[in-house]
Amino acid sequence: MFSRDAWKEIFETIQKNKLRTFLSGFTVAIGIFIFVVLYGFGNGLTNTFNKFFGDDATNVLFIYPGNTSVPYAGYKANRRIEFDNSDLKDIEENFAMFIDYVTPRINGNGMVKYKNESNGYRTRAVGPSHQYNEKTIMMKGRFINDLDIENKTKYAVIGRLVEEDLFGRENAIGEFIDITGSSYKVIGVFQDDGGDNEERMIYIPYSTKQLIDKNTDKINQIILGFKPQIGYSGAMTLEKSIEKFLKSKKFINPNDQNGIFINNVADNLKQNQQLAKVLQLIVSFVALGTIIAGIIGISNIMVFVVKERTKELGIRKALGATPKAVIGTILLESIFITTISGFFGMMMGVVLLSSMGEKLEAYFITDPYIDMGIAIFATILLIICGAIAGYVPARKAARIKPIVALRDE
Amino acid sequence: MIEIKNLHKSYKMGSNTLHVLKGINFNVEAGELVAIMGSSGSGKSTLLNILGMLDVLDEGSYTLDGVPIINLNETKAAQYRNKFLGFVFQSFNLINYKNAMENVALPLYYQGVGRKERQEKALKYLEQVGLKEWAGHLPSELSGGQKQRVAIARALAAEPKVLMADEPTGALDSKTSYEVMDLIQKINDAGNTILVVTHEPDIAAMCKRIVHLKDGVIVEDKKVDQVRASEYVQ
Known part of the structure; x- marks a missing residue:
């Protein structure tokens, strides 16, 4: 054949x-x-x-405060909920078994100047572990560390495009930039796969930001990285228990949908x-x-x-x-x-x-x-x-x- | 060469049965040139098809060159056809996309003959029918007479024991018919056994023996003095 x-x-x-x-x-x-x-x-x-x-870590919970929608425990409805440093500590202590890190984030924006160049940028006042949840990649220098938080240093970590805009071909490391009136030393330059917006960001230590904002201890949001081993169902359970914990701490009706928002990246993904x-x-x-x-x-x-x-x-x-x-x-x-x-x-x-x-x-x-x-x-x-x-x-x-x-x- | 005893064949046409051959007894010796005659419906083509193993018999026996032809499966029938028989059809039945030489070589291909030898043999037989120069032409480029000569060359190529021609001149004009008959006679002169089915008396007269079929039985079987077709061919 x-x-x-x-x-x-x-x-x-x-x-x-x-x-x-x-x-x-x-x-x-x-x-x-x-x-x-x-x-x-x-x-x-x-x-x-x-x-x-893919540009962000997936084992992350974003916790935002909201306004209550029902009266509870003697408080009126429509009360603004705020997070402060004690919440960070409490979460860290109570859920230590399940979490890798906790970091606050305080959003801001303002004019940033270097010599004759100036431009408006978004800033994020964060803790050291923020590097993990955004998968921030350091190109040179370093990210914010624990010592910066403790000493409330005026250091800034700038995005690749910020360096490009303000410094042109010069090296930004060690130079001082002016962010809304305060002078910060550039200690690191990063890149991010999340796109141009992410690379036009400036990170500063959250303790420094709080000091400048009239020595407050308020924070905008809490970002929490949980241990990947707990898996998807573990993450869902963790989300529930943190919500419960914070609601009782902040005197929010357990059935109130608007007091606290938790964004589970794993769930979204x-x-x-x-x-x-x-x-x-x-x-x-x-x-x-x-x-x-x-x-x-x-x-x-x-x-x-x-x-x-x-x-x-x-x-x-x-x-x-x-x-x-x-x-x-x-x-x-x-x-x-x-x-x-x-x-x-x-x-x-x-x-x-x-x-x-x-x-x-x-x-x-x-x-x-x-x-x-x-x-x-x-x-x-x-x-x-x-x-x-x-x-x-x-x-x-x-x-x-x-x-x-x-x-x- | 061919021995047929008490051959019966009927076809089922819906609920009716058409009894076509009703007990045929018939022998052909080696080297004979036999014309099978009869009007249409007399069963002459059916007989030829059974002889050619293109169709099976219902009753009786058929022996070809000492081999009983019985209970053949398709494969065996194909092998016997290839080994024993060469066919020439009224409508030539050349494969239209193969040229003359390839058509002639086809039975050799099924015999398992090597390519080179196939071509040589095919050319030899084309030469024998006078069409060597036409070897590379497709059937569509040949006249009716030429096509039939290619078909005859193809039938000869397998070197069969018996050559069976079903109305070989049916589609040809008289002149061409005589040319083809002349060729058949010459092949017969060379010692080949040939059966020709025809309803034309002048073609039958060019054979050595005429068998007359009518309504499924042989009514006449006589030897005749052969009319040489060459007399009519210039």
């Missing part, structure tokens, strides 16, 4: 039936091509989601990933549909091909072709065409995907790719189905009595 002559025979048949070969090959190639591209786009979508949420997965599923479903359409297409063509060749097969049988030889010829031809065009379509799809890269980012598709395993599996599936689709009519044709096939009418 696999002799050189058999192949020669197949090549001759293919060569002399170009349109037929082209049509069946085209069906297969386009089927695989669309499958690969769609599946790759699905992956690109997931990539975009991961990129959106999970939801978004689920959305991405659903999208991927839909895209895969469409891609699968394409494959099935391809299979139906190749089946149709094979039925047609065998029908068209019935007479020829009858002649061959009259000349001594055994049923095995007849089936072999048709099958080998169909497998050959589907294999070549299937892999051609697959490669075209893969090439298109890899050339895309960031070009479709506006459509939420980043770096689309397909697992080669899946691409090859789909191609082989189509080849096998094409072979089966060819085998059924081929077997039928091989059974036809030559005399029936040769009948003129």
Whole structure:
């Protein structure tokens, strides 16, 4: 069946039936091509989601104060809740088993000056561990440390773009900048995957900020990094218990939805990933549909091909072709065409995907790719189905009595 | 060469059964040139198909070159056809995308003959039918007579024991018919056994023996003095 002559025979048949070969090959190639591209786009979508949420740590809770909506324990409704340094300490002590770090964040913004350059920037007064939850990457110098907090030093860590704006090509480390009237020494420059906004940020020690703000101990929000080992359900439980703890401490009705807000990054991420997965599923479903359409297409063509060749097969049988030889010829031809065009379509799809890269980012598709395993599996599936689709009519044709096939009418 | 005893064949047409061959007894010796004649519906083509193993018999026995042809599966039938028989059809039945030489070489391919030898043999037989220069042409580029000569060359290529021609001249004009018959006679002169199914008396007269079929039985079986087709060919 696999002799050189058999192949020669197949090549001759293919060569002399170009349109037929082209049509069946085209069906297969386009089927695989669309499958690969769609599946790759699905992956690109997931990539975009991961990129959106990948720049921050995922084992993080953001705790914001709000306004109460119901009266409780002698307090009126619509009371503004505020956090202060004692809350930090309390959380740190009560939940030590589950948490890695706690850091406050006090947001601010203002004019920042260096020599003749000045610009408005957002500032964040934070603790040392803030570096972890934002995944801040130090390019040079260092981040704020415990000593800075203790001594309330006037040090600033500036974003890459802040340095670029204010210092141009100069080195910012050791220079003094003016932030809303106070002079700070630049001790570090950082970069962040979160985009330009993140890199136009200035970090200062939260204790310094509190000192400047009339020696207050208030903080805007508490950021808490929990131990990743506690897992997703552990994080949900931790979120609940912290909420309960803070509500009792701040005299908030346990059923009040507005006193305290907790933003669980892990939960958000999970939801978004689920959305991405659903999208991927839909895209895969469409891609699968394409494959099935391809299979139906190749089946149709094979039925047609065998029908068209019935007479020829009858002649061959009259000349001594055994049923095995007849089936072999048709099958080998169909497998050959589907294999070549299937892999051609697959490669075209893969090439298109890899050339895309960031070009479709506006459509939420980043770096689309397909697992080669899946691409090859789909191609082989189509080849096998094409072979089966060819085998059924081929077997039928091989059974036809030559005399029936040769009948003129 | 061919021995047929009490051959019966019927076809089912819906609920009716059409009894086509009703007990045929018939022998052919090696080197004979037999014409099977009869009007349409007499069963002559059915007989040829059974002889050619293109169709199976219902009752009776058929021995070809000492081999009983019975209970053949498709594969065995294909092998026997390839080994024993060469076919020439009224409508030529050449494979239209293969050129003359490739068509002639096809039975050799199924015999498992090597490519080079196939081509050599195919050219040899094309030369024998006078179409060597046309070896590279497709059937669509050949005239009816040429097509039939290619078909004859193809039938000969497998070096069969018996050559079976079903209305070989049915689609040809008289002049071309005589040319084809001339070729068949020459092949017969070389010692080949040939059966020709025809309903044209002048073609039958060019054979050495005429078997007349009517309503599924042999009504006449006589040896005749062969008319040489070459007399009509310039």
